[in-house]
Amino acid sequence: MSRTSPIVLALLLACGPGGGGQGPAAVPARSQPGAKETAARPEGPPGASLVLSTPGPRSQTAAAADSSGPAEAAAPPVDPSWFRADLFAGATVIKKGHTRADAEGKISAQITLQLADGTTREACIDTLRAAVAADVPKLDELKADDRTTLTGDAGRYVVTLICGEAKGHMTAFLSWRGLPTE
Numbered sequence: 377m378s379r380t381s382p383i384v385l386a387l388l389l390a391c392g393p394g395g396g397g398q399g400p401a402a403v404p405a406r407s408q409p410g411a412k413e414t415a416a417r418p419e420g421p422p423g424a425s426l427v428l429s430t431p432g433p434r435s436q437t438a439a440a441a442d443s444s445g446p447a448e449a450a451a452p453p454v455d456p457s458w459f460r461a462d463l464f465a466g467a468t469v470i471k472k473g474h475t476r477a478d479a480e481g482k483i484s485a486q487i488t489l490q491l492a493d494g495t496t497r498e499a500c501i502d503t504l505r506a507a508v509a510a511d512v513p514k515l516d517e518l519k520a521d522d523r524t525t526l527t528g529d530a531g532r533y534v535v536t537l538i539c540g541e542a543k544g545h546m547t548a549f550l551s552w553r554g555l556p557t558e
């Protein structure tokens with residue numbers, strides 16, 4: 377048992393519920409190198425926060441808490457309506473992800489889908505064009521031997537859409553970069 381364990385236990389007993397203190401929010405958490413910190417708001421006096429540490433890289437919320445006080449939980453990015461895994465019937469998600477917002481608040485998101493057997497590149501492109509038409513009416517098309525790439529600008533974000541064969545299966549790649557939609 378480490379030397380800090382009895383100290384932490386004593387502080388929790390003294391400051392915890394019924395201990396006469398302000399509760400767990402009064403106990404500052406000690407960060408470990410590489411620890412992931414998240415902020416939570418327990419019930420109690422305004423501005424009180426509890427910082428939890430878990431192994432792993434630091435989160436964006438923790439970085440914001442370090443520089444501007446207690447942080448609110450970051451809302452998940454709002455994707456354009458066409459950006460969804462069920463765009464193609466029978467498709468399987470190979471990879472899906474979002475990046476953190478950069479200094480300008482821009483994020484990027486991508487989905488890679490393995491399409492159902494028998495789906496052609498033309499059917500893939502037609503589906504993507506129809507899906508984004510309301511948001512991105514003008515798409516530039518670049519055809520290569522094994523894939524077709526569509527790019528366009530929706531104002532708040534830019535899109536990159538690719539259809540082509542990968543590992544013997546028709547694959548669709550959907551991506552957007554910019555400000556989340558409202």
